[in-house]
Amino acid sequence: MIAKLKGLLDTVNADGAVIDVNGVGYLVSASTKTLASLGGAGAAVMLHIETHVREDAIQLFGFTSERERDWFRLLQTVQGVGAKVALAILSVLSTDELHAAIANRDKTMVGRASGVGPKLAERIVNELKDKAGGIAGVTIPVGGFAPAAPAGGLASDALSALANLGYKPAEANRVVTAAIEEAGEGADVGTVVRLALKKAAR
Missing domain, CATH: 2.40.50.140 (Nucleic acid-binding proteins)
Structure with a gap:
């Protein structure tokens, strides 16, 4: 791959x-x-x-960035959003603008993209409001949302591994953040993922 x-x-x-x-x-x-x-x-x-x-x-x-790629993946978890629509959204909104639109439930902003009607835009902001915190480098300033995991390849790779195992972004983000803190500097992805899985099982 x-x-x-x-x-x-x-x-x-x-x-x-x-x-x-x-x-x-x-x-x-x-x-x-x-x-x-x-x-x-x-x-x-x-x-x-x-x-x-x-x-x-x-x-x-x-x-151009892992963050843009992660948004591309996350957008496609919404019913009705395929690769073409996800790219259309990322063509009109930067990752920061998309982050803000999701945080503020701004369906009009999301609806600027080609192929995104009002109903789909509303579905996107509603379904992703609790998931966006799982993207490395994203912190959504709305009460109740999980803080973002530390930015960087280690966190991103660990989050991706947990996502592939079926963990929800918010849960993956929580345990990966804790695992990186426990593992300390110099830890590899395998170590972080093992620690994260142990924390998730508690």
Whole structure:
């Protein structure tokens, strides 16, 4: 599974870009904000990748940050939001703006995206209001929401591992934060995940 691409920008179109990695061109779909940040042909780029595998195709989605990738994943947990709609939302809202819209239940802001009608926008803000705290680096300033886990690759990888095991973002965030504090500096992902699982089982 491809998790990251580092290479040279070959071409950009309305929906994605081709990244040349040692002579192999990878077609990557991305939000318009991400595409606009890549620079011109020949520029060195690094993208975090989400890989979708279907019976008839393998599709790569690229993001300039882990936080943007995590929002892409989280948006798709809402019924009616697929990859295309998630990218459309991230094309009109930065991760900070999306965070604010969810925190403030601002369905009008979310509804600015192509393909997002009033009902879907309302569903998105309602369903994600308790989940967004599981994204590393996100702190939603509304009473009752869990604080974000420490930003960085360790927290993000541990949160992703727990999400794959079926833990809800808020619960995963709580136990990962506690596990990182207990493990201390220099801990690896495996250690943090094991500690987090023990804490979740208590």
